[in-house]
Amino acid sequence: MVQFFQYAFLWRSLAAAVIIGSLCSFLGVFVVLKGLSFSGAGIAHGAFAGVALAFLLGVEPFLMGLLFSLIMVWLIGLSSKKGNLNLDASTGIFFAVTMALAILFIGMMRQYNTELFGFLFGNILAVTEKDLLFMTLIGFVVTLALIIGYRAFYYWAFDETMAEASGIQVEKVFFLFLSLLALSIVASLKVVGELLVTAFMVIPASSAYQLTYSLKNMIIISVILGAIGSVIGLVVSFIWDIPSGASIVLVLGLEFLLCTLFSPKKRHKGVGGGDVGGR
Amino acid sequence: MEAKTLLEVKNVTAGYPGHVALKDVNFSVAFREAVAVVGPNGGGKSTLLKVIMGLLEPKEGTVLFCNESLMKNREMRTKIAYLPQQSAINPHFPALIEDIVRLGLYGELGLLKSVTKEHEQRIIEALEKVDMASMIGEPFEHLSGGQKQRVLIARALISNPVLLLLDEPTTGLDLKSQESILQTVKDLSEKEKLTVIAVTHDQVFLKNWAERVIRIEQRLTFDGSSSEYFQRSED
Ligand SMILES: Nc1ncnc2c1ncn2[C@@H]1O[C@H](COP(=O)(O)OP(=O)(O)OP(=O)(O)O)[C@@H](O)[C@H]1O
Numbered sequence: 022m023v024q025f026f027q028y029a030f031l032w033r034s035l036a037a038a039v040i041i042g043s044l045c046s047f048l049g050v051f052v053v054l055k056g057l058s059f060s061g062a063g064i065a066h067g068a069f070a071g072v073a074l075a076f077l078l079g080v081e082p083f084l085m086g087l088l089f090s091l092i093m094v095w096l097i098g099l100s101s102k103k104g105n106l107n108l109d110a111s112t113g114i115f116f117a118v119t120m121a122l123a124i125l126f127i128g129m130m131r132q133y134n135t136e137l138f139g140f141l142f143g144n145i146l147a148v149t150e151k152d153l154l155f156m157t158l159i160g161f162v163v164t165l166a167l168i169i170g171y172r173a174f175y176y177w178a179f180d181e182t183m184a185e186a187s188g189i190q191v192e193k194v195f196f197l198f199l200s201l202l203a204l205s206i207v208a209s210l211k212v213v214g215e216l217l218v219t220a221f222m223v224i225p226a227s228s229a230y231q232l233t234y235s236l237k238n239m240i241i242i243s244v245i246l247g248a249i250g251s252v253i254g255l256v257v258s259f260i261w262d263i264p265s266g267a268s269i270v271l272v273l274g275l276e277f278l279l280c281t282l283f284s285p286k287k288r289h290k291g292v293g294g295g296d297v298g299g300r
Numbered sequence: 301m302e303a304k305t306l307l308e309v310k311n312v313t314a315g316y317p318g319h320v321a322l323k324d325v326n327f328s329v330a331f332r333e334a335v336a337v338v339g340p341n342g343g344g345k346s347t348l349l350k351v352i353m354g355l356l357e358p359k360e361g362t363v364l365f366c367n368e369s370l371m372k373n374r375e376m377r378t379k380i381a382y383l384p385q386q387s388a389i390n391p392h393f394p395a396l397i398e399d400i401v402r403l404g405l406y407g408e409l410g411l412l413k414s415v416t417k418e419h420e421q422r423i424i425e426a427l428e429k430v431d432m433a434s435m436i437g438e439p440f441e442h443l444s445g446g447q448k449q450r451v452l453i454a455r456a457l458i459s460n461p462v463l464l465l466l467d468e469p470t471t472g473l474d475l476k477s478q479e480s481i482l483q484t485v486k487d488l489s490e491k492e493k494l495t496v497i498a499v500t501h502d503q504v505f506l507k508n509w510a511e512r513v514i515r516i517e518q519r520l521t522f523d524g525s526s527s528e529y530f531q532r533s534e535d
């Protein structure tokens with residue numbers, strides 16, 4: 022434990038865990054309420070295909086990941102809004118296509134690339150100063166957008182038709198949210214990896230959901246659980262020498278179990294059985 | 301003397317890509333009228349409300365609200381409140397009743413203007429109008445279907461609308477909840493002097509509240525007083 026704090030790379034990992042843990046669990050609240058976790062997984066696949074291509078071509082992986090994930094957002098979004106496909110089906114198509122692309126790119130590489138596999142499974146201990154800068158920047162932009170747009174995201178998450186009738190351009194909100202999701206997923210790849218990033222978003226939000234009846238509190242609790250879980254997961258991964266993505270997700274899972282056990286909602290029988298306010 | 305006209309629907313044809321839902325529909329509504337819209341499933345009732353709301357632009361014809369077109373004058377939309385057909389609302393959405401009603405202030409506050417004491421007072425008043433003020437701090441998910449619907453009506457009322465559009469407000473509710481919605485809507489028509497247009501299949505609702513009935517089956521197939529409507533359907 023003492024050695025833990027002696028290394029600069031560990032401080033960097035810790036900072037990355039806190040930033041990504043909070044960011045993902047903030048967005049995760051809306052992902053859970055809108056049922057967008059499969060779209061999140063699809064976007065992550067797209068991002069990974071971009072990263073794989075970047076390694077093949079020898080260019081910056083983050084930029085290629087961003088490009089691919091944003092293209093993915095538009096493809097998924099447009100085919101579900103303009104075409105006659107539901108979101109699930111359109112995500113499913115591009116989910117498979119981008120995975121196939123990633124496999125193709127990996128197959129074209131001459132040798133096994135450890136760094137690339139860090140993006141698949143997460144390798145938080147390999148976070149560099151540049152990565153951390155990139156994560157901070159994205160974390161700042163996404164958080165700012167969520168805070169400024171909070172009322173619109175809230176209304177959109179509650180009911181799209183009512184939001185639209187109140188003057189919110191719900192289609193724009195939808196695309197904006199998916200784009201913020203894409204940015205955050207790309208920033209998270211090195212910390213948790215493409216395969217686990219959706220869990221990273223969904224678990225803290227679902228845990229928070231067990232504990233509160235207010236959206237604002239749900240966000241605050243989710244962010245706290247996400248950040249704490251990531252830090253504990255990181256420490257555990259260092260001590261027992263297991264992959265960081267896996268250990269963080271396991272800690273988050275444990276948090277979920279505890280929140281469910283202590284959820285006040287489970288015990289609640291409902292005051293609304295009869296029409297209390299009726300005359 | 302003719303009552304003052306609030307809403308005019310003139311020769312409206314509207315629909316979706318590849319589908320005409322409304323064809324050449326004409327009618328007008330005076331201030332304080334209580335109008336029920338009836339018709340078969342897929343007849344175009346919800347489409348009619350969307351056109352009135354200015355959410356769907358008619359292919360032909362115009363809708364005038366206080367002599368203005370809502371497609372041109374978007375500000376006017378805040379004077380119309382709209383409760384959509386039982387939508388895909390998550391019944392367990394994490395929000396308190398006051399949070400839901402506060403959403404209705406969006407048209408006024410936008411993203412950034414802060415909520416004042418006066419706004420908070422209006423939240424209470426809107427809940428009083430639907431007889432839900434005593435439960436203001438309760439979680440939304442603890443409410444019965446009828447109570448939820450009344451809170452959603454309060455959300456619509458908070459912008460002090462002139463016209464209230466309700467799309468099947470009692471569908472899917474138990475008898476007791478249906479009655480409480482009927483009572484709420486009657487109060488809004490009678491005490492609050494609101495003009496209300498409600499799509500409904502509910503006979504009790506028609507008999508006890510509606511003054512006028514409009515039947516839509518792509519075209520307007522009936523427009524008259526509710527007693528005429530019942531006479532006709534008995535023949
Ligand atoms: N968003 C849409 N895109 C395409 N077609 C639509 C859309 N909404 C409605 N329609 C079609 O337009 C027609 C009228 O629909 P509308 O919802 O207005 O009927 P309704 O009278 O409200 O029916 P219900 O009683 O079932 O609510 C239907 O044939 C429907 O299939």
Ligand SMILES: [Mg+2]
Nearest residue numbers: 345346347385
């Ligand atoms: Mg309808």
